Amino acid sequence: MNFQAIKSIYIAEMARTKRTIFQSVISPVISTVLYFVVFGAAIGSRITEVDGVSYGAFIVPGLIMLSLMTQSLSNASFGIYFPRFTGTIFEVLSAPVSFFEITIAYVGAAATKSIVVGLIILGTANFFVDLQIQHPVFMALFFILTAVTFALLGFIIGIWADNFEKLQFVPLLIVTPLAFLGGSFYSINMLPEFWQTVTLANPVVYLISGFRWSFYGSADVSLWLSLLMTMIFLAGSLAVIHWIFKTGYRLKP
Amino acid sequence: MAPILSVRQLEKTYEGGFQALKSVSLDIQKGEVFALLGPNGAGKTTLISAICGLVKPTSGTVTVGGFDIQSDFRKARQLIGLVPQEMPTAPFEIVGDSVAFSRGLFGLRPDRSKIDAILKDLTLYEKRTSQIMALSGGMKRRLLVAKALAHEPQILFLDEPTAGVDVELRHDMWRIVGRLRDTGVTIILTTHYIEEAEEMADRVGVINKGEIILVENKTELMRKLGRKVLTLTLAEPLAEIPGSLAEFDLTLSEDKHFLTYAYDTQAERTGITSLMSALAAAGIRFQDLQTDQSSLEDIFVDLVRNGEASGL
Numbered sequence: 113m114n115f116q117a118i119k120s121i122y123i124a125e126m127a128r129t130k131r132t133i134f135q136s137v138i139s140p141v142i143s144t145v146l147y148f149v150v151f152g153a154a155i156g157s158r159i160t161e162v163d164g165v166s167y168g169a170f171i172v173p174g175l176i177m178l179s180l181m182t183q184s185l186s187n188a189s190f191g192i193y194f195p196r197f198t199g200t201i202f203e204v205l206s207a208p209v210s211f212f213e214i215t216i217a218y219v220g221a222a223a224t225k226s227i228v229v230g231l232i233i234l235g236t237a238n239f240f241v242d243l244q245i246q247h248p249v250f251m252a253l254f255f256i257l258t259a260v261t262f263a264l265l266g267f268i269i270g271i272w273a274d275n276f277e278k279l280q281f282v283p284l285l286i287v288t289p290l291a292f293l294g295g296s297f298y299s300i301n302m303l304p305e306f307w308q309t310v311t312l313a314n315p316v317v318y319l320i321s322g323f324r325w326s327f328y329g330s331a332d333v334s335l336w337l338s339l340l341m342t343m344i345f346l347a348g349s350l351a352v353i354h355w356i357f358k359t360g361y362r363l364k365p
Numbered sequence: 366m367a368p369i370l371s372v373r374q375l376e377k378t379y380e381g382g383f384q385a386l387k388s389v390s391l392d393i394q395k396g397e398v399f400a401l402l403g404p405n406g407a408g409k410t411t412l413i414s415a416i417c418g419l420v421k422p423t424s425g426t427v428t429v430g431g432f433d434i435q436s437d438f439r440k441a442r443q444l445i446g447l448v449p450q451e452m453p454t455a456p457f458e459i460v461g462d463s464v465a466f467s468r469g470l471f472g473l474r475p476d477r478s479k480i481d482a483i484l485k486d487l488t489l490y491e492k493r494t495s496q497i498m499a500l501s502g503g504m505k506r507r508l509l510v511a512k513a514l515a516h517e518p519q520i521l522f523l524d525e526p527t528a529g530v531d532v533e534l535r536h537d538m539w540r541i542v543g544r545l546r547d548t549g550v551t552i553i554l555t556t557h558y559i560e561e562a563e564e565m566a567d568r569v570g571v572i573n574k575g576e577i578i579l580v581e582n583k584t585e586l587m588r589k590l591g592r593k594v595l596t597l598t599l600a601e602p603l604a605e606i607p608g609s610l611a612e613f614d615l616t617l618s619e620d621k622h623f624l625t626y627a628y629d630t631q632a633e634r635t636g637i638t639s640l641m642s643a644l645a646a647a648g649i650r651f652q653d654l655q656t657d658q659s660s661l662e663d664i665f666v667d668l669v670r671n672g673e674a675s676g677l
């Protein structure tokens with residue numbers, strides 16, 4: 113293993129975040145807090161409790177998941193797309209670095225950033241509502257698994273995209289709606305039966321449900337199903353990346 | 366001595382079916398400066414990219430320092446530094462960090478004294494804390510060389526190091542190559558400027574349409590394929606070349622003061638003696654004479670043209 117190379121890429125990626133601290137950390141935190149204020153205060157005054165938890169507290173896990181997913185996705189996709197776009201990726205591809213190491217470095221950096229953002233949001237939310245974390249280990253597990261899985265997904269998008277539109281397209285048109293409709297702001301039990309069934313086809317439901325369970329002990333779907341789906345999601349992303357590197361797709365003509 | 370780089374029957378067909386390399390075989394010796402000469406689209410960049418791991422070869426093998434570039438890619442790549450044809454740089458990165466990054470990719474710790482030495486060597490030390498976008502074009506090019514040298518490679522690839530640069534920068538690059546050669550680094554450069562190959566290379570390979578059509582020691586090449594031109598300064602202007610001299614390949618300059626005669630130095634008879642007699646017989650006197658060796662440029666143009674004529 114070329115650990116030094118992993119470290120170098122990781123550090124360079126984190127340095128990029130530092131240069132763009134507003135865009136990468138402060139702005140997601142601000143927008144999440146806005147969601148929080150709008151949904152929690154405006155709607156929360158009408159819906160007092162969901163599954164025995166105040167609405168304001170109920171949406172916190174969903175909000176954290178939402179930002180974790182979108183942040184991981186955009187960090188990772190941009191992180192690999194940018195050097196492809198400028199051409200500096202040649203350096204990494206011609207160095208004694210394996211694809212596995214390249215993935216660890218880029219995905220690790222992207223996941224780290226979104227985890228930091230997620231933690232800041234968690235800390236901020238603590239000021240507004242009464243938070244309780246009943247199952248901290250599972251919480252950490254879902255937190256990290258989601259960050260890594262979506263960073264992997266973002267990495268794939270960053271390799272697949274050959275222009276900026278495509279880079280924006282998938283997160284905006286696919287992942288954000290899935291995240292919104294995945295129960296970030298509501299329990300799927302609140303939906304009519306038909307839509308409950310449809311919603312179960314949305315992979316994000318399982319992530320949010322499992323994550324929320326680790327806070328309040330109540331969930332839309334069973335914990336183990338949530339974990340299983342998360343793992344399948346993760347394995348799927350890894351398989352695609354394995355294929356990308358095996359075929360040289362978009363990286364090596 | 367075993368070659369430091371050995372390319373065997375390397376082929377590359379791009380997706381879409383275009384064959385950019387046709388069974389290329391090439392050996393490079395340690396310490397030499399090798400110029401790969403060829404027109405645009407000949408396959409120079411493809412060849413370098415395949416060796417450096419940026420393009421997947423369709424077939425064939427490449428070893429670097431005895432290590433196969435696929436099965437032993439880490440050891441092979443450790444020996445290689447690459448300065449690509451385009452100048453890809455991350456605009457917001459800091460010069461010094463950028464060199465440290467390159468070094469890190471090759472598994473080496475960011476040794477400040479080494480990095481500073483490389484930056485000084487390429488006269489970038491004053492700029493070490495600047496962002497890359499603040500560098501001039503020439504500095505960017507030098508930075509790319511610095512990055513390629515950051516892990517102290519034994520072989521340096523320079524893909525068209527002087528394409529589109531001004532004269533000063535070109536000579537700057539030549540000096541850098543000269544200094545590197547003195548330290549024992551093997552250098553493989555591509556160019557379509559003959560002048561450059563002539564100036565820097567020990568050996569020259571000519572590639573055209575994906576095929577290496579010739580590899581030759583530079584001086585040997587010039588001797589072998591060189592044509593010389595004899596220029597006679599006439600005592601009196603000549604209205605036209607008399608018919609008695611028609612058998613010679615003569616050209617009369619526009620101002621009618623010079624006669625030039627092209628001949629092959631390798632031919633059994635250069636024809637100079639008979640030309641002299643024929644001139645005397647025609648009563649043409651001259652004040653001075655001078656011979657010029659044809660440059661690599663002429664040789665190159667000849668080669669490529671002949672290649673085309675024979676359907677290569």
Ligand SMILES: Nc1ncnc2c1ncn2[C@@H]1O[C@H](COP(=O)(O)OP(=O)(O)O)[C@@H](O)[C@H]1O
Pocket residue numbers: 365379380381383385403404405406407408409410411412
């Ligand atoms: N990624 C690619 N896909 C398809 N064709 C390519 C690709 N890269 C280069 N080529 C083609 O291969 C040929 C050789 O290109 P290249 O190696 O860049 O030549 P050179 O460096 O000698 O100018 C050209 O005809 C070019 O169009």
Ligand SMILES: [Mg+2]
Pocket residue numbers: 409410411450524525
């Ligand atoms: Mg080229």
